Amino acid sequence: MRYMKKFALVIAGLGIAAPLAGQVEGAGMPPAGTAMVFVNTGAILPVAPGAEAAQVAFEAELQGFRAELTALAGQIDSLLVDYRRQEAMLDPAAKQTRQQEIMDMQQAAQDRQIQLETQSEERRAALLEPILDNVRAVIEDLRAEQAYSIVFDIAESGVIAADSTLDITDAVLARMGVSPAPAAGPGR
Numbered sequence: 001m002r003y004m005k006k007f008a009l010v011i012a013g014l015g016i017a018a019p020l021a022g023q024v025e026g027a028g029m030p031p032a033g034t035a036m037v038f039v040n041t042g043a044i045l046p047v048a049p050g051a052e053a054a055q056v057a058f059e060a061e062l063q064g065f066r067a068e069l070t071a072l073a074g075q076i077d078s079l080l081v082d083y084r085r086q087e088a089m090l091d092p093a094a095k096q097t098r099q100q101e102i103m104d105m106q107q108a109a110q111d112r113q114i115q116l117e118t119q120s121e122e123r124r125a126a127l128l129e130p131i132l133d134n135v136r137a138v139i140e141d142l143r144a145e146q147a148y149s150i151v152f153d154i155a156e157s158g159v160i161a162a163d164s165t166l167d168i169t170d171a172v173l174a175r176m177g178v179s180p181a182p183a184a185g186p187g188r
Contacts, residue, residue: 036152037151041153044169069109072105151168
């Protein structure tokens with residue numbers, strides 16, 4: 001342990017401590033062998049390598065979905081405008097036919113919206129999968145190296161309170177080579 005402290009002082013003196021933060025024993029991590037620790041993937045995922053590119057790709061695909069739904073809504077609006085303009089001149093059978101046509105198109109648009117929502121969720125999952133796999137691998141490596149028994153994700157588990165000295169989020173971020181996202185303060 002004494003050697004590690006001297007090593008840490010030498011590294012700090014050389015100005016290279018930041019890249020190794022969280023990798024040196026005692027650098028803000030719970031002691032090895034701690035039974036339970038936690039991580040906040042909500043703080044990790046937005047800054048994880050590949051997250052920004054995945055978000056840009058997902059937003060581009062969503063734009064296509066939105067454009068398609070907007071076009072469908074425009075078609076329905078056109079049918080409604082035409083129907084209202086001609087309604088007084090239509091016989092009851094023609095009215096019923098046009099009303100059914102409008103309702104069928106509305107149902108088709110709703111079905112397509114549900115289909116696109118499902119497709120977008122599947123695409124989001126596919127884009128996030130390699131990022132999540134990388135985050136999980138880093139967490140598992142830290143868990144194994146430090147002999148932690150259980151790692152809880154406070155972003156997912158509904159933990160109400162936890163001792164912040166058991167948080168390994170910064171160590172995971174350091175291992176991934178990224179900085180935490182800036183916290184949004186009041187007025188931002």
